[in-house]
């Protein structure tokens with residue numbers, strides 16, 4: 389299905405994942421620490437630049453969306469927690485800068501982020517506004533030379549470690565979604581603080597935090613798509629485009645995690661002996677494994693179909709939501725079945741099955757819940 393260059397890229401990433409990430413995946417899950425060293429290494433290997441042209445510090449690949457999906461899938465096979473950060477750095481938190489940041493912003497933020505020298509985050513979700521972005525309360529008030537930001541964000545990936553954050557805030561509360569803009573905020577800026585690091589049940593080594601913006605001054609040139617004389621608003625459309633693209637990669641994260649669970653379950657079914665034979669000889673176990681494979685392959689094929697559409701610049705609003713829905717929900721089922729095949733050992737922390745299952749809940753929520761995907765698709769169907 390993949391062309392030779394993309395397959396070679398997959399093989400290269402798979403080797404790095406097997407040598408560098410898989411051996412540390414369990415300890416990273418236990419400690420919940422953000423692996424700065426591995427993250428820098430991924431940057432040095434050029435992984436964060438896979439989506440972008442060489443002129444912007446990227447890899448200049450012919451099929452960037454497919455290759456970034458491959459990267460997300462392979463890294464997630466090693467650790468979805470680590471892969472969630474790779475996905476954030478190489479897509480969500482840099483895509484809007486690439487698309488709508490001017491030359492100066494690209495040089496100051498995008499290039500060092502793609503090299504792994506600066507850590508990037510993207511903050512839209514607030515304590516009272518998740519699915520319902522129109523009710524965001526973070527305000528950007530126009531002042532001489534820029535804006536002053538006030539508000540709180542929650543669930544921000546890379547929140548405690550980020551060097552800069554793209555923040556969605558309202559420049560005109562009366563206009564709902566049309567009054568939103570995107571601002572790149574240096575985390576050294578006075579008034580920015582991390583409220584708290586959030587403990588979670590899933591993707592432990594992915595850093596997640598609540599953030600506060602108290603009279604944070606952002607210069608005019610740090611409004612994405614902005615600059616003197618450029619109209620405010622339109623930020624939501626830009627964020628929406630970025631989040632749409634991101635759904636393809638979240639689907640790939642789900643596929644990678646489910647592949648790891650399936651591989652482990654297949655191995656175990658051949659090794660574990662009960663009633664005098666490997667449990668894989670029992671039809672109930674065989675059927676589980678075959679159903680897992682069917683779900684996994686459908687999710688993978690559809691994810692790469694949508695990534696291919698993105699590479700060809702074809703519309704993906706419905707398709708990306710479908711890919712995330714099918715992959716996130718399907719891969720969660722794969723992980724449940726894998727855990728069942730391990731019996732009691734599946735519930736033990738010394739086996740990774742519980743990690744695969746816990747992590748499989750992230751794609752169901754991150755980037756919009758599965759029901760919000762259903763809502764997007766229903767709207768596209770004219771319902």
Ligand SMILES: Cc1cc2nc3c(=O)[nH]c(=O)nc-3n(C[C@H](O)[C@H](O)[C@H](O)COP(=O)(O)OP(=O)(O)OC[C@H]3O[C@@H](n4cnc5c(N)ncnc54)[C@H](O)[C@@H]3O)c2cc1C
Pocket residue numbers: 510511512513517518519520542543544545546588591596750753754755756757758759760763
């Ligand atoms: C680990 C993690 C990392 C994240 N990283 C980031 C990040 O980096 N940046 C960021 O901005 N956000 C991030 N998020 C936030 C994520 O995008 C939101 O959690 C998600 O969009 C859902 O919002 P919510 O949690 O407020 O749920 P809510 O919107 O409150 O939804 C609660 C429930 O109601 C349902 N619901 C809501 N509205 C409707 C409707 N209209 N129709 C049907 N059902 C509905 C939902 O499906 C869900 O089941 C992250 C979340 C997690 C868990």
